[in-house]
Amino acid sequence: MDDLIATYYFRPGDGVTADFAAQAISEEQTTGTWTRLSTVNDHTAYVHAYDGEVMDIVSLGDGGYVTRIRYPYEIFEPGNIPQYLSVVAGNLFGLGKISAVRLLDMDLPDAFRAVHPGPKFGIEGVRKIVGTETSRRPHVGTIIKPKVGLNPKDTAAVAYEAAVGGVDLIKDDETLTDQRFCPLMDRLAAVMDALDKAEQETGHRVLYALNVTTGGDKIVEVGERAVKAGANMLMVDVLTAGFSAVQALAADPAITVPIHVHRTMHGALTRNPHHGIAMRPIAKLVRLCGGDQLHTGTVSGKMGGSAAEVLGDNAILTEPWGPVAPVFPVASGGLHPGKVHAELAALGTEIVLQAGGGIHGHPDGTRAGAAAMRQAVDAFLAGVSAEEYAKTHAELAKALAAWGTV
Numbered sequence: 001m002d003d004l005i006a007t008y009y010f011r012p013g014d015g016v017t018a019d020f021a022a023q024a025i026s027e028e029q030t031t032g033t034w035t036r037l038s039t040v041n042d043h044t045a046y047v048h049a050y051d052g053e054v055m056d057i058v059s060l061g062d063g064g065y066v067t068r069i070r071y072p073y074e075i076f077e078p079g080n081i082p083q084y085l086s087v088v089a090g091n092l093f094g095l096g097k098i099s100a101v102r103l104l105d106m107d108l109p110d111a112f113r114a115v116h117p118g119p120k121f122g123i124e125g126v127r128k129i130v131g132t133e134t135s136r137r138p139h140v141g142t143i144i145k146p147k148v149g150l151n152p153k154d155t156a157a158v159a160y161e162a163a164v165g166g167v168d169l170i171k172d173d174e175t176l177t178d179q180r181f182c183p184l185m186d187r188l189a190a191v192m193d194a195l196d197k198a199e200q201e202t203g204h205r206v207l208y209a210l211n212v213t214t215g216g217d218k219i220v221e222v223g224e225r226a227v228k229a230g231a232n233m234l235m236v237d238v239l240t241a242g243f244s245a246v247q248a249l250a251a252d253p254a255i256t257v258p259i260h261v262h263r264t265m266h267g268a269l270t271r272n273p274h275h276g277i278a279m280r281p282i283a284k285l286v287r288l289c290g291g292d293q294l295h296t297g298t299v300s301g302k303m304g305g306s307a308a309e310v311l312g313d314n315a316i317l318t319e320p321w322g323p324v325a326p327v328f329p330v331a332s333g334g335l336h337p338g339k340v341h342a343e344l345a346a347l348g349t350e351i352v353l354q355a356g357g358g359i360h361g362h363p364d365g366t367r368a369g370a371a372a373m374r375q376a377v378d379a380f381l382a383g384v385s386a387e388e389y390a391k392t393h394a395e396l397a398k399a400l401a402a403w404g405t406v
Contacts, residue, residue: 002073002111005055006088010101011064011274018057022067024097026052029087030075050075064274066104078115081243081289089277100274106281108288113324116288120250121258122325123318123350126292129232129258130168130205137381138349140373141169141330142366143356148176155182156190158366162359163198163206165370169352170195171209174237174264184210184222185229192230209235209260209293212249219245224254235260236291239269239282243289250290260330261291279309283316286327293328293352300342300406301334307346318350330354336361337369337396338405340376341386353377363398372399 012021027033030052031040040047053070060066077083089103119125127133142162144155159170170191178184188210195206210231212222219241223234236246238261249255269277279296286294296314299307310331317327329351331343336358343353355373362369375396379389386405390397 002109004071004073004076004084004088004109004112005068005107006071006103007066007068007105007107008092008101009060009064009066009104009274011099013097013099016097018059018065018067019054021098022054022057022065022069024095025067025092025101026054026069028091028095029069030071064100073109073111076112078111081247081285084112084285085243088281093275100272102273102275103277103281105278106284108284110322112288113321116324117250117290118287118321118324119259119290119292119327120255120325121292123328124325126207126258126328129207132168136349138344138377139168139328139352140166140370140377141171141332141352141354142167142359142370142373143171143173143332143354144176145173145356145360147173147356148179148182150182152182152186152190155187156194158360159191159206159208160194160198161366162370163195163204164202165359165367166202166204166374167206167359167370168204169207169209169233169260169354171233171235171260171262171354172211173356174211174213174262177211177213178222184212185225188226188229188231192232207233207258207260209233211235211237211262213237213241213245216242216245216248220248220252220255223249224252227255227257231257233258233260235262237262237264238286238291238294239263239265243285246286246291247289258292259290261286261294263295279313280316283313283327287317287321287324291327293330295330295332295354298331298333298335298339298343299346300339301331311347314347314351328352332356334358336403337372337376337399338386338403340373341380342406344377344380349381358399358403361402362395363402364395368395369399371395 031047055068057067191208212234270279297310314329317329332354335355359369360366372395375393379386
């Protein structure tokens with residue numbers, strides 16, 4: 001069946017039954033409204049073929065319910081992700097009949113995937129660029145810190161130290177785009193020169209995710225210009241720029257590099273367990289629209305989130321989807337070498353571990369911080385505790401002394 005099934009948590013409003021509230025969601029998002037319509041009559045009864053269907057309602061015993069609603073495939077415009085969201089996550093959040101509602105998940109039929117090619121690179125393509133397709137070790141990434149303020153020359157100096165220290169990925173932070181103090185193209189040229197120098201010295205290729213987030217009328221042009229100038233990865237803030245921004249870049253044949261997707265602003269949608277949109281639907285849409293890497297959270301970092309939830313989101317990115325390539329999950333936010341074991345033990349090794357302050361805040365600087373993260377990963381892969389490994393690895397020892405372990 002090609003219909004889409006969306007799963008919601010909801011709490012009925014005062015004096016409203018669960019059945020009535022669930023039906024209100026179904027009607028509001030398809031063919032209904034708050035009153036009887038003169039436009040629906042014997043002549044136009046055909047519109048009922050596009051009604052939503054409440055499949056079931058389950059009480060959680062605390063005043064909350066979970067319902068599944070079936071949306072006919074025909075009410076969707078194939079390929080139009082903004083329109084998908086207008087259906088499954090449109091006006092329902094303001095309905096007076098519901099005191100809270102959260103989109104938990106959506107089951108996408110094969111017909112949806114058939115019109116979305118998905119990532120150009122995915123996990124395997126990114127691993128091939130970096131050279132880890134055989135070892136399968138976790139990737140280690142870092143964010144330029146301070147997140148804004150550095151000029152291109154100093155940004156490149158930070159990138160060089162991180163690359164020589166052993167990271168696989170260096171990225172701009174979400175707020176750094178094309179500001180006057182650090183113009184995008186100047187920054188790109190300086191950083192890529194620094195990474196070329198590091199590769200000559202170490203033999204290791206490092207990706208640089210250049211943040212090309214901008215208006216929808218310019219993002220493809222900016223992306224093409226960056227790739228032509230030597231960018232080897234682009235970054236997009238998907239929720240501020242829109243899913244269509246990622247989709248447009250991924251669909252452009254001139255964009256021949258992976259796309260790193262940041263989820264900044266997601267907390268406005270995901271944080272409240274009773275209202276908003278969970279990360280699961282966001283992850284599915286990013287995979288559909290062509291992101292190659294996506295931030296999904298940590299189990300020990302600063303952003304919160306349960307291991308079960310992050311594991312489930314990561315599974316959505318990596319499970320088989322026919323011809324649609326898997327996406328590399330990224331764990332980021334408050335990580336440092338002392339948290340590596342906890343992250344890998346919970347989330348597995350098919351992941352990017354990304355540390356900003358946990359690398360640049362190392363007592364001996366960025367290069368030592370990057371080395372300490374790699375050493376912590378090596379310790380886990382060797383089945384040795386970080387504390388034991390630190391006895392023969394000074395960078396890791398200093399990191400653990402500074403921040404401890406989880």
